[in-house]
Amino acid sequence: MAVFHFPVKIVSAPGCLKELPEELNRLGAHRPLIVTDPGITKAGIVDRVTRHLKDKDLPFNVFDGVEPDPKLKNAVEAANAAKKGDHDLIIGLGGGSSIDTAKASAILTTNDINLEDFQGPRASYPGPPLPLVTIPTTAGTGSEVSSAAVIVNEEKKYKMFFKSPEIFSKVAFLDADVLVGVPSQIAAETGADTLSHALESFFNPNGTFITEKLSFGSIELIFLNLRAFVANTADSRRAQNMLNASCLAGIAMTTAGLGLVHALAHPIGVRGRIGHGLACALLLPHVLHFNWPVDPDRFLKLASAIDWTIRVRYPSARQASLEVINEIKDILSDIGLPRKLSEIGVSLDDPDTVIDEAYGSFLNQVNPRPASRKDLEKIVSEII
Ligand SMILES: [Fe+2]
Known part of the structure; x- marks a missing residue:
């Protein structure tokens, strides 16, 4: 039996990020937290996204502490930032590391759990994770449309793998304007x-x-x-x-x-x-x-x-x-x-x-x- 169910809205075109405020509005989100890495901030890509939020006077914060091969501590820090700022949606902006961290932090913002206990395919969580929007800045991981995330357990030195329909992004923006010029x-x-x-x-x-x-x-x-x-x-x-x-x-x-x-x-x-x-x-x-x-x-x-x-x-x-x-x-x-x-x-x-x-x-x-x-x-x- 072939079953195919795919719940992510995909918006794809150079310049399509101008639709971001409209999509956030449709999702009922008024205060997004952008989860990304310092390289994305330094490259000016965060500014290319946030100018659309500023144009509509939408309040937001940026957590740019994601490391390459994202660590569990990065997700915990991002979740703490989301709780502290009373954010109602997480925007994962970057390569797979940032988007996977965004997924893990969306889970941890609404659930006081040890993420290690929720590994493997078809994981579900006590409470629904915070809604997620994804903006890939690399053409590679597919994390923007996948229901999986990989996070390094730095203590035990291995990669934890999660897969759950609860961490699908609500909207994925595929905008070449944030990819051009990548090394x-x-x-x-x-x-x-x-x-x-x-x-x-x-x-x-x-x-x-x-x-x-x-x-x-x-x-x-x-x-x-x-x-x-x-x-x-x-x-x-x-x-x-x-x-x-x-x-x-x-x-x-x-x-x-x-x-x-x-x-x-x-x-x-x-x-x-x-x-x-x-x-x-x-x-x-x-x-x-x-x-x-x-x-x-x-x-x-x-x-x-x-x-x-x-x-x-x-x-x-x-x-x-x-x-x-x-x-x-x-x-x-x-x-x-x-x-x-x-x-x-x-x-x-x-x-x-x-x-x-x-x-x-x-x-x-x-x-x-x-x-x-x-x-x-x-x-x-x-x-x-
Ligand atoms: Fe891969």
Whole structure:
């Protein structure tokens, strides 16, 4: 049985943030708190958002204490700011770190709970979280339309994962005006994250006919735009297309789920102290090779999204399906991402713990090909 339920209103166009006050009004919010990181403030992006609130004399506050790989303490501080300022809505502004922190703080503002006890899919909370509006400033995480959040438990050194329909955003604004000019390295790493979401949701056994089309559309947009966007992040049309690609993949992964790339990327990000998109980029080709024998025909289905000449160049179905993986490797190289941790001088602390965490992750159980510890050891050895 295929079920698809998606409650987020999506507003998408360069300049669409001018509609923000109107949407807040529609939601009955009179005093939003913007949750973001200091880099977004410094880049002037907070001002690009708040001028629309100032134009309508709407009172607001800004919490810009979110750190990369957001910590539980960031969410607690943001929730305290929301309580102290008597805010009635949270605006998550930024990349995945800020938006995930906004989700966690929306929960903690209205619930006096230990967030660690509410992990995993389908979590629900004693009280409804504060309403949330999301504004992504990177085209990557899809967090603006997903019902999931990842927060680092700094004491126990692992990433906590939450998924609940209660933390869906009410409105997501996809506005290229806040993405243009993003540093190329960030565009590349977040683009690799989007590609991983689109591919993992495409291959996930829980996908449906709807998520398949969303994932396919995202992959098509990525192959048409990512190389050019990384080369020139001032291109507003490419920026909007990448925001749309990220959004499509975010909707697909919310229903279909992810897989082994993300099961490994979370502990590798923590133990290797590297960004999430970079961890995904390193793992993606190896996980695809690992999954390939389960259903080579499914890889073949992607040929037309990636490059229509694949089937002409490779009449053999086997070779064409493997070429799909090669094309994915090529786009990651073309946008300047490394193939191994050693290329960027990173060594992995405690690989055994990485393998234990990935093996025990529910994301391993929903991968098209469940991996043994030995399989995981091999994949990790390939990226060291
Ligand atoms: Fe991701």
